[in-house]
Amino acid sequence: MSKVLWVGVIFLAVGLMFVKIWLGVSISSLAYRYHKLEQKYKQEHELYLKLRAEEEYLLSPGRLRQLAKKLGLRPPGEDDVQAIGQ
Amino acid sequence: MSRQLVNKRGGINSSAKINFRLYVSFLVLAIFGFILWARVIWVQVFWGPSLARQARSQYVVKVKEQGYRGKILDRNGVVLAQSIRTYSVFARPKEIKHRYAVSKVLGKLLRQDYRVILKKLKKQTNFVWIKRNISDAVAERIRNKKIKGVYLVQEYARIYPQGHLLGQVLGFTNVDGKGLEGIEKSFDDFLRGKVKGEVVFRDARGRLVSFALRPKNLNGQDVQLSIDSNLQARAEEILARRVEQFRAKSGQLIVVKVKTGEILALANYPFFNPNIYFKTPAEYRKNRAALDLFEPGSTAKTFLIASALEAGVCRPDSIYFCEQGKWHLTKKITIEDTHKYGWLSVASILKYSSNIGAGKIALQLGKNRYFEFLKKLGFTRKVDLPLPGRAESLFQPLSKWGEVELVTAAFGQGWSTTGLHLIQAYLALADGGEFRPLRLVVGPEVKKSSGYRVFSKNTVQQVLKMLWSVVNEDGTGKMLKLTEINLGGKTGTAQKPDLVNGGYKKGSFVSSFMGIVPVDNPKYLIFMLINEPKGAHYGSVVAGPGVKTMALVLGILDNSIFKNKIKVGLNDQPPKVKIKFSPKIEVMPDCKGKSIRYALDRLVRAGVKPVFKGKGLFVIEQSIPAGTPLKKGTKVFLRLGEVK
Numbered sequence: 001m002s003k004v005l006w007v008g009v010i011f012l013a014v015g016l017m018f019v020k021i022w023l024g025v026s027i028s029s030l031a032y033r034y035h036k037l038e039q040k041y042k043q044e045h046e047l048y049l050k051l052r053a054e055e056e057y058l059l060s061p062g063r064l065r066q067l068a069k070k071l072g073l074r075p076p077g078e079d080d081v082q083a084i085g086q
Numbered sequence: 087m088s089r090q091l092v093n094k095r096g097g098i099n100s101s102a103k104i105n106f107r108l109y110v111s112f113l114v115l116a117i118f119g120f121i122l123w124a125r126v127i128w129v130q131v132f133w134g135p136s137l138a139r140q141a142r143s144q145y146v147v148k149v150k151e152q153g154y155r156g157k158i159l160d161r162n163g164v165v166l167a168q169s170i171r172t173y174s175v176f177a178r179p180k181e182i183k184h185r186y187a188v189s190k191v192l193g194k195l196l197r198q199d200y201r202v203i204l205k206k207l208k209k210q211t212n213f214v215w216i217k218r219n220i221s222d223a224v225a226e227r228i229r230n231k232k233i234k235g236v237y238l239v240q241e242y243a244r245i246y247p248q249g250h251l252l253g254q255v256l257g258f259t260n261v262d263g264k265g266l267e268g269i270e271k272s273f274d275d276f277l278r279g280k281v282k283g284e285v286v287f288r289d290a291r292g293r294l295v296s297f298a299l300r301p302k303n304l305n306g307q308d309v310q311l312s313i314d315s316n317l318q319a320r321a322e323e324i325l326a327r328r329v330e331q332f333r334a335k336s337g338q339l340i341v342v343k344v345k346t347g348e349i350l351a352l353a354n355y356p357f358f359n360p361n362i363y364f365k366t367p368a369e370y371r372k373n374r375a376a377l378d379l380f381e382p383g384s385t386a387k388t389f390l391i392a393s394a395l396e397a398g399v400c401r402p403d404s405i406y407f408c409e410q411g412k413w414h415l416t417k418k419i420t421i422e423d424t425h426k427y428g429w430l431s432v433a434s435i436l437k438y439s440s441n442i443g444a445g446k447i448a449l450q451l452g453k454n455r456y457f458e459f460l461k462k463l464g465f466t467r468k469v470d471l472p473l474p475g476r477a478e479s480l481f482q483p484l485s486k487w488g489e490v491e492l493v494t495a496a497f498g499q500g501w502s503t504t505g506l507h508l509i510q511a512y513l514a515l516a517d518g519g520e521f522r523p524l525r526l527v528v529g530p531e532v533k534k535s536s537g538y539r540v541f542s543k544n545t546v547q548q549v550l551k552m553l554w555s556v557v558n559e560d561g562t563g564k565m566l567k568l569t570e571i572n573l574g575g576k577t578g579t580a581q582k583p584d585l586v587n588g589g590y591k592k593g594s595f596v597s598s599f600m601g602i603v604p605v606d607n608p609k610y611l612i613f614m615l616i617n618e619p620k621g622a623h624y625g626s627v628v629a630g631p632g633v634k635t636m637a638l639v640l641g642i643l644d645n646s647i648f649k650n651k652i653k654v655g656l657n658d659q660p661p662k663v664k665i666k667f668s669p670k671i672e673v674m675p676d677c678k679g680k681s682i683r684y685a686l687d688r689l690v691r692a693g694v695k696p697v698f699k700g701k702g703l704f705v706i707e708q709s710i711p712a713g714t715p716l717k718k719g720t721k722v723f724l725r726l727g728e729v730k
Contacts, residue, residue: 032293035293
């Protein structure tokens with residue numbers, strides 16, 4: 001009986017050792033993936049911020065007003081308004 | 087024993103031979119073992135710490151992470167300032183062999199004079215900045231060149247997408263991201279991103295890996311202002327036009343929401359673009375509305391009259407003799423009005439802006455009571471706004487006030503204040519007599535001192551009625567009358583003091599106008615000041631029209647200020663518009679490749695109702711061919727798209 005127990009304990013110990021190794025490998029692999037994703041997130045976020053800044057610049061009232069002036073746009077006069085139905 | 091070892095032929099026997107070999111082997115092994123142990127001890131004891139350090143440096147890397155600097159937003163979330171990551175180039179001159187060639191390459195890529203770069207590379211240092219905050223494209227080109235000794239590092243750059251909009255209020259940061267002026271300086275600690283060091287591991291392939299979870303948000307916090315960027319843009323445009331028209335030195339335009347005391351627009355001219363602060367003279371960076379002191383002139387008469395009414399010294403219909411335009415106060419001092427007035431009521435003194443009338447009311451009120459009211463209106467302390475370097479109003483010590491000082495102070499001479507002080511004091515009048523500090527920042531919540539009553543509601547009503555008459559009757563601002571909006575206000579024209587020779591500078595004026603819209607139920611305050619205009623100097627002529635235009639702009643954003651309510655919405659009846667009839671078109675026009683506007687215009691004139699399909703700004707297909715006769719009521723389908 002005790003022999004069987006010993007064999008069992010040895011098998012369990014070996015099994016646990018393998019589980020530990022497997023967990024270690026998994027953690028490392030996840031850490032790599034996590035780090036890679038984090039880097040990607042940072043890059044995407046940076047790009048997003050740059051594009052937002054660009055959008056804000058493109059839509060800035062001062063710039064639009066200047067462009068409108070350059071293109072000859074102006075507020076409509078009384079004769080420019082036409083009613084096209086209710 | 088020795089005899090046993092020697093055989094018959096006189097040689098050594100095999101057993102002895104084996105023993106001998108064993109001894110030798112053991113000896114060799116022992117020596118070898120000793121050497122190894124000696125080496126182990128040598129390496130462990132003497133080289134150990136340094137080798138351990140080297141090993142650690144190979145797989146343990148310390149990285150520093152810095153969060154973004156917070157954004158500055160307007161009341162609607164429009165970004166006024168934000169940080170983005172950019173690259174900066176630096177070099178280690180000692181690692182560079184061919185400095186001339188490197189400087190030539192960098193000069194071309196960075197569009198810089200190569201001699202400047204060469205000078206930097208010739209320095210006997212281990213680190214030198216070549217250029218900071220370069221674009222991603224240029225950084226990529228430099229990276230591809232793989233120049234030894236030239237490196238790229240990520241940094242933050244502060245950008246102001248709206249250009250010069252609100253420039254002086256926002257301020258700017260230096261290349262290291264430290265706020266140096268304006269809101270950037272006042273909220274530097276709040277906006278600044280936090281820095282955190284982290285230990286990561288580097289594997290055999292040089293990949294970095296972290297076993298720690300992502301640190302909590304390191305980014306700085308955002309600051310939200312009460313400014314409406316759209317209104318601000320219009321304010322700056324209006325101000326620039328007024329200053330340029332009168333070839334003035336500078337100007338300011340402030341718009342305040344009465345209900346909350348929030349500053350909606352704060353324009354200063356000349357403009358300042360914080361994106362290029364290093365190229366701008368320091369004079370342009372000044373937030374003049376908070377810093378420039380000027381004599382308020384006639385705009386101050388409103389406070390005198392409100393104070394006198396509140397103190398019970400006079401009533402709106404009390405009359406004062408205005409000396410036919412010349413009042414010899416002392417043998418040397420004569421007070422003058424622009425027109426010869428006889429007896430004027432208090433209401434008329436404000437309406438016609440009589441200096442003599444105001445002076446006489448002031449004498450009756452007394453210096454202590456008048457000064458006390460000015461104090462209550464916030465003139466004796468800095469405006470409670472998070473702006474660096476706000477100016478304090480300038481008064482002579484009250485003990486030195488004689489009759490002359492009191493009389494001149496009544497019509498806003500002999501003391502100086504800022505635009506923000508003045509509009510803050512008017513806010514108390516517009517808001518039912520209760521003093522409340524102005525607000526510029528809505529987030530983070532800034533604790534404000536609670537308000538207190540300065541004038542009774544009755545006094546306020548009487549004064550607002552007088553301010554209405556300034557514009558809507560035959561007062562000094564009669565040319566500013568608006569049919570659409572009930573505009574009231576007070577004109578101000580003050581001579582500029584001569585700081586070198588004393589007295590006042592000839593022909594040098596400050597023109598201002600304080601507008602209240604609508605004056606019967608104040609919702610907005612608009613203050614414009616034009617510094618040293620040429621060609622004209624009256625507040626009603628120089629600054630008044632700017633306030634009038636601004637009032638109309640406000641009407642577009644908040645149509646509740648119009649006299650006749652104009653409702654705008656899907657369920658409302660469209661406003662009645664005079665339709666101009668153009669010659670009718672009888673045949674189907676060619677709309678292909680033309681804009682929607684063109685197609686709409688032509689088809690409506692032909693009496694045809696167009697139906698648009700698809701997305702785009704141009705017509706790419708039409709259901710009826712060009713030239714086909716059209717009947718009234720025909721449906722025309724137009725497919726929209728983009729013209730290639």
